[in-house]
Amino acid sequence: MKKSILLIPLIILLAICIFTLIYLISGKDPNKPPSALLNKDIPKFITKSLYDSNITLSSDNIKRNVILDTENVERKYTLINFFASWCTPCKIEHPLFFKLSKEYDNLFILGINHKDSYSDATKYLNEEGNPYNFVGVDSDGLIALEFGVFGLPETFLINKKGKIIFKFMGPLTKEIINNDIKPLL
Amino acid sequence: MSLRFQRLLLILVSVIMIFVAVLLILYNGRKNISYFYTPSELASLKIDIDKKVRLGGFVEKNSFIKITASSFKFKISDDLKSIDVAYQGLLPDLFREGQGAVIEGYMTKNNVLNATSVFAKHDENYMPASIKKGLENTGYWNKNY
């Protein structure tokens, strides 16, 4: 009888560990509102090119998979990356996009330049290189609002039906690309 | 008093105390727990009017209205639905349009959330920090960061 009382703390410990373990593995984060966008259609938007304001790109282009009229290749997946010249973590993930665009022909990488000036943005892309197939301008941050961007950088992966299948807040790393993004492509 | 009796007494006292504690927990737990919803969940559910809720989402752009210096109206949205919120009091320092916020309060009949407290979340990933000096001296008190 005495020894059985001693089992109680062990049982409590086990219960606490199991609950927190399940919670951790399920990947819930109470500090962020749950993403309502995952597995939903991408929000509607139109953006102008950074380099030529006559060229525009809209969410319809992405849904139809014919992204730019000038290109012949049919792209099945779109990666939307929100970045800015003033955002230092963006600089860290920047080189990873070069590799990604080389490895996957069917991936369209769309960079959305968030709350930035033309001169700063072009200077940034000249210095760091431009891995994006298209750079859209979002100077007032409205597109970011549509996507519910929490902080820069933030990245969305969209499938051929125009649904968001992956979302990541913060700078991408090699591990995330290999473990989370590549299996989806 | 015999040892046996003493031990019995000790066990009795602790059982009574644990019993009281459990009663307190059950009684207070019912009253003081608030449920956490997203705007679309809150819009689709019928919430009792006097039930305390927490609502998490983003402060919708261009929805923020200052009625007086201490009473405000704004919308909390999750890109699908948005909920009107009325609040009286001090807004947290990090509260701004387009940022995440958590609102605690009660729903009223006309589907407005009467907020009792507003929390703004600052995410560590978010680095709006410009390292450039040029931005440092722009007028900042009027701008809605």
Add this chain to the structure above:
Amino acid sequence: MSSLVGFLCLVFAVGINIFLIFSKYLLKLKIVSFNILIRLSCILTLASFLSLIYAYLVSDFSNFNVFQNSHSDKPLIYKISGTWGNHEGSMLLWVSILSIYAFFFSFTKKIDLNLKKLTLLIQSFLHISFSLFIIFTSNPFLINSVIVHEGLGLNPILQDPGLAIHPPILYAGYVGYSIVFSLAVASLMHESNDLEWLSIAKKWSLISWTFLTGGIALGSYWAYYELGWGGWWFWDPVENISLMPWITGLALVHSLLLVKGQQILKKWIIFLSILCFSLSIFGTFLVRSGILTSVHSFAADASRGLFILLIFFIITGFSLVVFLLKFPDNNKPVKFLFINKVSALIINNILMIIATLTILLGTIYPIIIEVLTNNRISVGGPYFNSTVIPIMIPGFLLMSIAPVLSWQTNKIKNSYYYIICFILISVIILIQSYLTEFNSWGVIGLILGVWIIIASISAIILSYKLKLNFKFLQNINPHLAHIGVGIAIIGITCSSVFQKEYDYNLNTGDNFIVNEINVVLDKIETKNEKNFQALRANFLIQEENSFKNVKSGKNYYPVSKMITSEAGILHQWDRDIYFILGDQKDEKWFVKVYVNPFVSLIWLGIIIMICCGFIGVIRK
């Protein structure tokens, strides 16, 4: 360069500790060389920590951690405190303090050598687990992959002297329990019946408890004047987590007192020692995995959470299994008479454990509910106020009568005197509160607080001859600590129950009356400071013939584009008047004013408790 040195030092320290653990089975080390190795590993760990501080001092942005958390414009003190203002650095601080404790423990004499070795081995094991955690999941010595010339800055809310020293002191409290834990587990494994280790454990548990008190007090003082919410305790998960080991630590210190009364609850003490340190690790886990919703934000990372959860599980599970298997037999039955010091202490202990469990349940309840039902809930402050406080009240009542009780018998000394005193105080306070403002919680709190103080003072006067030397101070030390608790209870009761809140919409030049004091919103101005811009409202407070200035406002930090509130507080001994500047609309400013009576008593009471803690450590 400093990053490499720091990393290598940490790895070597782990190597030494691994060697020590293997040496137990392979070769018999002499205690002298054993001590030297332990101290060497401590010095290496400290060197690793110092090299991180150095990287922060010289703003070495090639270190990724420095780049993310520092900025060359920052004042010197915040560069240093930036070292532990982030996850990686704070974990390194954790391990450093762990090894400092082992360092000092290695000087302990009057202890069985095998027991000492075993204790240090357990300490080594803790060092290894947490160092591996740092090396694999949160290395502060990573090299930055891009070349940058400026860092990202520290959260301006954290740029505050109180908060700068808060983590080291709090950690000194948390980690100090590791020694008590190791001693308790070692004594179980060693299966010895000698009780010397209990007096050693008493010293270390008192040290940790004192540090923990200081750390919690600093944290809540910071919340009081920096968060601008008018209060100092919010039952935030992060606060609850620090409160749990504090309460169990209090129970531990008091049970160890029984050693003095020759009545030993060995099982109970061992169990409490395990519980204290387990709760400390669990707290670290909850904070660092970011699975709790808290106003203080911490970076969340599932892999880190898993790693600490594993460490927590192994350490706590192992110690509980050892406890189960080597459960000591009580050779001396406890003389539990109906009402004496021993029974009062035991009942108090039980109350404290129940209070801890209540807090634990409230803190992790949201996690359990979300796993089970997928609903996200939050447990608010009112839950804790209305469950924990009623549980603690009988404890405070026992505390006030404890000095009169005797160790061995059922007799109560001077009982009539005490009963008359108690009734007198209750009547005075009841009449006083009927005349001013009646609140049942307020009355209960005031009666308890005043009664604890009076009972302790009369116990000092009745049982000791007044002398003015240190020995006397040591003798009355426990009573002094209780007086501190009484003072703090009065402060807590007054400041929470009788807090007043006023809202104003004011033009500059308007005057208003708070608690019969005339206040003028004098002017509003902006100023440029070194790394922020300040908006300040100046309040003129008229006191008889003189004026006092209180400034309240906001700071804007351009580097991180953050705004922080700076509450203006007028400190008076009997109340704090707390001004917060809100928004502006049509030339009118929103001003919130709190009047918190007797807040200063809280801090006074806590300072007395901390001093008594240190005096208790010096004893003998």
